[in-house]
Amino acid sequence: MRVGILGCGYIAQSRHLPAIREIAGIELAALCDLSAGTLQLVADYHNVATRYTSYAEMLADDTLDAIGVLSYDHAADILAALRAGKHVMTEKPLAFTVGEAEEIKAVLAENPDLVLQVGYQKLHDPAVLWLADKVRGVAPRAVEIHDYGAILARVRGDFGPIFRVDDLPDVGGAAVRTTVAATGKAAQVNPDVASRIAATLPATHASFVETYLTGLMLGSHDFSVLNFCYGMPRQVLFAHTTGPKHLQAVLELENGALCNVDLQLGTSYGWWDERFSVYGDDDQVDLRFGNPFLAFSGTEIVTRSTVNDNDRTLASSYRGYEDGFKNEWIHFRDAVAGEVAVRSTADIAADDIRLVRDIVTRLPVPSAGS
Template sequence: MSERPIGVGVIGCGEIAQLMHLPYLHELPEFRIAALCDISPTLVETLGDHYGVARRTTDHRELLADPKVDAVVICTYDHGPIVADTIAAGKHFIVEKPLAFTPEEARPLVERAREAGLVAMVGYMKLFDPGYEYGRARIAAIGKPASIRVHDFAGRFDRYGALYSQIRPADVPADRVAAGRAAVEARIDAMLGPDHAGYRDLYFTILMLGSHDLAVLRAAFGAPEGVAYARAIGPNHVMAVLDYPGGVPALLEIAFGAQYEWWDEGIEVRGRDETVRIAFQNPYWRNASAIVHIQEAAGDGPSERIVPGVPDTSFRREWKHFAAAIRSDEPVRSTLEGGLDDLELALAIVRALPPKGRA
């Protein structure tokens, strides 16, 4: 007899929920969409009709109290307080990146989720990209690298618009959104302190765009020993040198706002006799996985190979992994501990910049 599908409650039904999480939850036999929550009544009603979900609410606490909800995905703007409520309700969860906005908020969440024995994941779907998995194995085979480079200029986000239908409701309470954003900014300003408060936007860029890259780097090499150097090249553009054990440096560059027609994000690792480059694809394109470029020796000469992406979507694989972690105790590969490491590194990068108060 097949197992009962895992009932998932979706908290925050905006862009990423509509483009990726809801379609895969609907499609995969391991899951059923048990409940929907958004502060926009239009969204929960329209998506509830579309996906045939009866349980609809604008209050995430109501969703968490529903016994048919075994697990949730958190796709709101401010995650920390909802993660705390989710752990208290004893539900497994995927929280979209970043885990929280500050390490201080994240630390107790990591501890409480562990104590509660929950399957808890940060939504770093790139860790499940088949091209990344292949490239990472090749990187591991290099041994001690000579050089590591991570680059993320992103590209045009709007190009997916023609591919999917998305509901953009007019009834999201603007005052609530504005108050929520102001509260988050105040928390970040308090953490950065007057000497670094001028880098709030840059810190956001690292969390919202670059945290994927910190995760990709961490999954390949672990957490760095420190930040040797950081430079703000623009308000949303940072370059940093991270130190890894054995004196291996990693050059990290993250910038938001490029309008390239291509996606410009990847990791390059050079060894003594092999180079591996993993080029990520636009994350909003389904069934487009990372392309891996390998340079190596072939006999007495050089050889170059391009390993094309396979047709699969990292979000779909992330959900399959989540099901396996719940049902078969498969160890979680995108842990809250890792999400906390990334917040700490983001903060360390900003703290390595010269002081800059708010203008």
């Protein structure tokens, strides 16, 4: 399979390109980025000869079977790839709004021979697959999602050189990068993205766009795990925020159990603080996720169980150090070959966007002046 990559930014350079290069049966055939300087440095580093600064030109390349969509505001990029007859492996979130996600699902349905996989690497993490096997069909006492994202400068860690040249052409206000090149700081929410999200919220909640993005950009990974293990929650019982980088919620699962969700962005922790916990009758499991920017950081499984009345066991283990990013590309290759079904589907990803919208819609209406 010959793959062209759209977007040579942080996640492409730190995780996808090194992973793809290790996989037999996938050829890293072309790279595309609007930044000519970044493109040149990245393509030289990875020894890729075919380079495009125009996505339309890359899509017209008949030698490419699939596109890795690793740009930021990418719903339209996914639609264009599908319409050009390419399989798609896209970064999360699938889109910024439910409507955009549903449009992608509709175009996919019209092209049943094409494969679309969403880059929820956790659904290709052996620890998550182990947990799903263990808990599916068993109602827990409770589930807990705790995800405190640190400022990226603290957690990106040492993963080799990252090239970023400040030479973007004028793109008429389109959302191109997640951070401002010169400073490395998170970019302001792009006005076009903000207005598309606000249009899907009740007018009373239109000021919660940044909170919505905290839920979507950070929480969608955890919601994909929840969805994979237990299906979509039945309803949102409670939601609260103390500011744009915080979202707290209580969800009722189909099996009646409750899931506590606490999402925060911008801590100064020097560690990755993300946990998915399941509380059973006499046992408890924590999945402690490793830093996704680092290959082989692994997901620690901490289990506690009661053996007799007073005895308990406590164990920490790893299901190997397999890398979710590499696994997801292997899975994508096999799905395109018709050998496996896509696991991180557009359906799951659309549901996750819907859940974020439902949580934000449940937030108390801001009082005047707040």
